[in-house]
Amino acid sequence: MAEATRVAVTGAAAELLARLRRRHGELMFHQSGGCCDGSSPMCYPDGDFLTGDADVHLGDLTVADSADGPGAGGTGTSFTVPVWMSRAQFEYWSHTHLTIDVVPGRGAGFSVEAPEGVRFLIRSRLFTDAEAAALRD
Amino acid sequence: MTVYTPPGQPGSIVEYRSRYDHWIGGEYVAPAGGEYFENPSPVTGQTFTEVARGTAEDIERALDAAHGAAPAWGRTSVTERANVLNAVADRIEANLERIAVAESWENGKPVRETLGADIPLAIDHFRYFAGAIRAQEGSISEIDGDTIAYHFHEPLGVVGQIIPWNFPILMATWKLAPALAAGNAVVLKPAEQTPASILYLMDIIGDLLPPGVLNIVNGFGVEAGKPLASSPRIRKIAFTGETTTGRLIMQYASQNIIPVTLELGGKSPNVFFSDVAAERDDFYDKALEGFTMFAFNQGEVCTCPSRALIQADIYDQFLGDALERTKAAVQGNPLDTETMVGAQASNDQLEKILSYLDIGQAEGARVLTGGERVDLGGDLTGGYYVAPTVFEGKNSMRIFQEEIFGPVVSVTEFGDYDDAIKTANDTLYGLGAGVWTRDGTTAYRAGRDIQAGRVWTNCYHAYPAAAAFGGYKGSGVGRENHKMMLDHYQQTKNLLVSYSGVRDGFF
Numbered sequence: 001m002a003e004a005t006r007v008a009v010t011g012a013a014a015e016l017l018a019r020l021r022r023r024h025g026e027l028m029f030h031q032s033g034g035c036c037d038g039s040s041p042m043c044y045p046d047g048d049f050l051t052g053d054a055d056v057h058l059g060d061l062t063v064a065d066s067a068d069g070p071g072a073g074g075t076g077t078s079f080t081v082p083v084w085m086s087r088a089q090f091e092y093w094s095h096t097h098l099t100i101d102v103v104p105g106r107g108a109g110f111s112v113e114a115p116e117g118v119r120f121l122i123r124s125r126l127f128t129d130a131e132a133a134a135l136r137d
Numbered sequence: 138m139t140v141y142t143p144p145g146q147p148g149s150i151v152e153y154r155s156r157y158d159h160w161i162g163g164e165y166v167a168p169a170g171g172e173y174f175e176n177p178s179p180v181t182g183q184t185f186t187e188v189a190r191g192t193a194e195d196i197e198r199a200l201d202a203a204h205g206a207a208p209a210w211g212r213t214s215v216t217e218r219a220n221v222l223n224a225v226a227d228r229i230e231a232n233l234e235r236i237a238v239a240e241s242w243e244n245g246k247p248v249r250e251t252l253g254a255d256i257p258l259a260i261d262h263f264r265y266f267a268g269a270i271r272a273q274e275g276s277i278s279e280i281d282g283d284t285i286a287y288h289f290h291e292p293l294g295v296v297g298q299i300i301p302w303n304f305p306i307l308m309a310t311w312k313l314a315p316a317l318a319a320g321n322a323v324v325l326k327p328a329e330q331t332p333a334s335i336l337y338l339m340d341i342i343g344d345l346l347p348p349g350v351l352n353i354v355n356g357f358g359v360e361a362g363k364p365l366a367s368s369p370r371i372r373k374i375a376f377t378g379e380t381t382t383g384r385l386i387m388q389y390a391s392q393n394i395i396p397v398t399l400e401l402g403g404k405s406p407n408v409f410f411s412d413v414a415a416e417r418d419d420f421y422d423k424a425l426e427g428f429t430m431f432a433f434n435q436g437e438v439c440t441c442p443s444r445a446l447i448q449a450d451i452y453d454q455f456l457g458d459a460l461e462r463t464k465a466a467v468q469g470n471p472l473d474t475e476t477m478v479g480a481q482a483s484n485d486q487l488e489k490i491l492s493y494l495d496i497g498q499a500e501g502a503r504v505l506t507g508g509e510r511v512d513l514g515g516d517l518t519g520g521y522y523v524a525p526t527v528f529e530g531k532n533s534m535r536i537f538q539e540e541i542f543g544p545v546v547s548v549t550e551f552g553d554y555d556d557a558i559k560t561a562n563d564t565l566y567g568l569g570a571g572v573w574t575r576d577g578t579t580a581y582r583a584g585r586d587i588q589a590g591r592v593w594t595n596c597y598h599a600y601p602a603a604a605a606f607g608g609y610k611g612s613g614v615g616r617e618n619h620k621m622m623l624d625h626y627q628q629t630k631n632l633l634v635s636y637s638g639v640r641d642g643f644f
Contacts, residue, residue: 034439
């Protein structure tokens with residue numbers, strides 16, 4: 001059966017996550033809805049944002065903590081970052097695959113990357129029929 | 138027609154400082170960490186000033202100042218506080234034009250809006266709450282002949298307020314006017330994208346408020362907003378923003394057992410019933426303007442009418458006319474009074490909007506106009522401009538369900554009344570809505586059936602101070618505007634007094 005994931009991360013966002021983790025410890029994402037800086041992925045120290053039955057765990061990003069090359073300075077191992085979304089919002093998003101990217105900018109909110117002058121951003125695509133079938137199983 | 142000279146250039150009526158510290162205790166205070174962040178204008182993408190990067194230490198210092206000022210401010214007479222608010226309003230009015238230009242430069246919104254809406258509304262808001270606090274009364278309940286319950290309003294003390302960037306001065310005023318009128322001291326954190334225009338305003342009105350009554354700390358959410366929202370030294374937190382941060386703020390508030398008010402956005406339906414097109418008259422013209430209001434403030438409004446629902450029998454005709462009206466919207470230099478659509482407030486905002494233009498098309502929605510970034514050339518090439526965009530699609534699509542916060546409307550049709558209400562309410566949010574009809578009964582029924590805090594009926598995007606504003610469902614908790622806002626910033630003190638000399642008889 002085909003493997004299908006709901007979330008992915010771009011190379012640039014992964015490098016940023018590795019740097020942020022060195023400063024803030026383990027991280028998590030919660031996809032926001034609503035106003036102003038909403039409809040964006042919010043990155044927090046893991047556990048800072050309380051998730052519960054009102055949320056869906058979309059998956060875990062696996063991110064390299066590179067010892068050398070781009071994003072160097074890490075341990076050479078990898079770590080995971082869980083991605084969450086409110087259950088109500090997921091009803092409307094469930095047919096799309098989400099990739100966390102990063103762009104220059106200035107988000108408000110409490111997301112930890114903002115002081116770096118960048119902002120995480122969601123890029124979306126529709127699941128293929130094969131992916132949709134795999135996710136249903 | 139006027140084209141204002143950009144702030145900082147010879148001949149401009151606005152001179153921003155090259156650097157802004159925090160406003161604490163009635164004076165500028167350098168940030169404890171010594172760091173500043175750059176503040177670009179979305180008009181050109183170029184930095185025009187730098188702003189103190191606040192941290193927990195700065196928040197503590199602001200809270201010290203606020204706690205120092207709160208007891209005396211809370212004991213002033215309502216007349217005295219009303220006089221201060223009226224003086225603030227008068228001072229803003231006397232400087233309206235330059236404040237309007239300053240805000241346009243920082244936010245990217247057309248100066249015609251700051252001149253005609255943002256700043257005049259802010260002035261009126263201070264005056265409204267100056268009046269409301271003087272007219273407010275406590276109450277007495279006569280429990281029995283000898284027992285009286287007195288109810289007094291008391292200020293909460295020190296409150297925290299976190300302000301969004303879409304109306305930097307008006308949104309600050311919505312929170313400040315009732316809080317100050319009610320006798321509270323405030324620590325306010327503006328948005329990172331618009332940290333300077335509120336300080337430009339403080340340079341104009343700062344001397345009118347006793348030191349420490351209003352303190353402004355800039356900085357990033359994680360570094361300055363979080364220490365404010367999670368502080369055990371505030372008695373209330375008010376926030377306008379999005380849902381995840383809203384939940385986080387409620388979470389912090391729960392740890393300190395303090396109230397929150399949250400305004401968290403929406404996906405507001407704008408419903409056009411068939412009888413709108415019964416005549417080609419002024420009302421029809423007004424309804425077309427109502428449709429086009431999605432581009433007001435570049436769509437960066439929590440109540441942006443971002444879903445247009447048009448009854449099937451007028452769909453083609455009305456949408457055709459509405460597209461024509463949309464295409465007539467003049468996009469350009471925000472400092473030009475002819476400009477109707479200016480710049481998005483930040484680069485990440487621009488990128489997010491573009492990402493929605495992608496997913497909208499991927500889901501099969503049709504772009505009827507717009508759908509792309511705009512390069513206005515010259516100095517404006519680096520600015521963040523998006524063409525007003527009309528999508529046609531289905532309400533289940535993500536562009537119908539998520540707040541894009543850009544000049545983007547998603548249009549669909551409905552068959553009958555029940556269909557209209559079902560689609561209008563098929564959303565996580567419930568902040569605003571629009572209903573357009575010539576039939577009073579339909580207007581009333583639809584207004585009551587739509588689950589939203591504000592249903593504009595045959596109008597849209599009006600924000601008078603005396604009309605309560607706030608959300609149903611995922612759009613938040615509490616209200617802004619209206620004299621009821623005083624309650625959100627007051628404790629109720631009950632004195633339960635017996636005038637009887639006779640014991641109860643229990644012991």
